[in-house]
Amino acid sequence: MRAILYLTCSPKGQFAFSRLMADELLARLIESNRNAQVVHRDLATDPPPVPDAAFSAAVLSAAPADDPAFATSEILIGELERCDALVIATPMHNYGVPAVLKAWIDQVVRIRRSFQSTPAGKVGVLRDRPVFVVVASGGWFTGPSPSGSPAQPDFLTPYLSAALGTIGLNDLAFITLEGLTRGADGAERALASARTRLAHLVPLSPMSETRPSAPIPSR
Numbered sequence: 001m002r003a004i005l006y007l008t009c010s011p012k013g014q015f016a017f018s019r020l021m022a023d024e025l026l027a028r029l030i031e032s033n034r035n036a037q038v039v040h041r042d043l044a045t046d047p048p049p050v051p052d053a054a055f056s057a058a059v060l061s062a063a064p065a066d067d068p069a070f071a072t073s074e075i076l077i078g079e080l081e082r083c084d085a086l087v088i089a090t091p092m093h094n095y096g097v098p099a100v101l102k103a104w105i106d107q108v109v110r111i112r113r114s115f116q117s118t119p120a121g122k123v124g125v126l127r128d129r130p131v132f133v134v135v136a137s138g139g140w141f142t143g144p145s146p147s148g149s150p151a152q153p154d155f156l157t158p159y160l161s162a163a164l165g166t167i168g169l170n171d172l173a174f175i176t177l178e179g180l181t182r183g184a185d186g187a188e189r190a191l192a193s194a195r196t197r198l199a200h201l202v203p204l205s206p207m208s209e210t211r212p213s214a215p216i217p218s219r
């Protein structure tokens, strides 16, 4: 694994829980792939444009890839094509992906470029590669809360799986941080559980595992 594309999506920047955990994941990936280079794209501070009239017309008229309306799309797809692994750090916003991540998806999931439409359905043209998605949410969506409140709807994980699957990325691993707005104890439990999952997903040598992790800043 030589190149890692790192997308961050939270308006909270460096204080985001999703970012905290994804930074730990990146540290593991870098430790286990010594020469890995990270390209960081912060979608929250530099959001991709939402599809406008020119983009829509270019898609629908099968304009060539060098059409000016595809300029951002070409840059973002190029970043994706060059990476060996993709890490996405995202909050859940209203049961789904935040608007900036949806805007990125609308730029990279492009007919005749990153997928083809065939009689058998949409076929992705990108090489498959590992995708790690850290999802932070205030409540619980993978199951009921510890106090028994029902799980929230989850349109984020199935949507992201379908959207990235469309372009050929099917090797997704989700790391969830749930119950983050329910007090410091809940956040600590969520972080501890996510760290266990990280250790399973990206194991390190026993020496590295015993190294203390960085202190958690207040968020």
Ligand SMILES: Cc1cc2nc3c(=O)[nH]c(=O)nc-3n(C[C@H](O)[C@H](O)[C@H](O)COP(=O)(O)O)c2cc1C
Pocket: 010, 011, 012, 015, 016, 017, 018, 019, 090, 091, 092, 093, 094, 095, 096, 136, 137, 138, 139, 140, 152, 180, 181
């Ligand atoms: C606009 C908005 C919508 C949100 N929608 C949800 C939601 O649907 N479900 C949920 O559990 N938490 C929701 N939250 C809470 C965030 O998911 C939670 O604060 C999480 O920690 C954000 O992740 P971050 O720290 O990485 O930014 C929402 C927060 C905002 C600002």
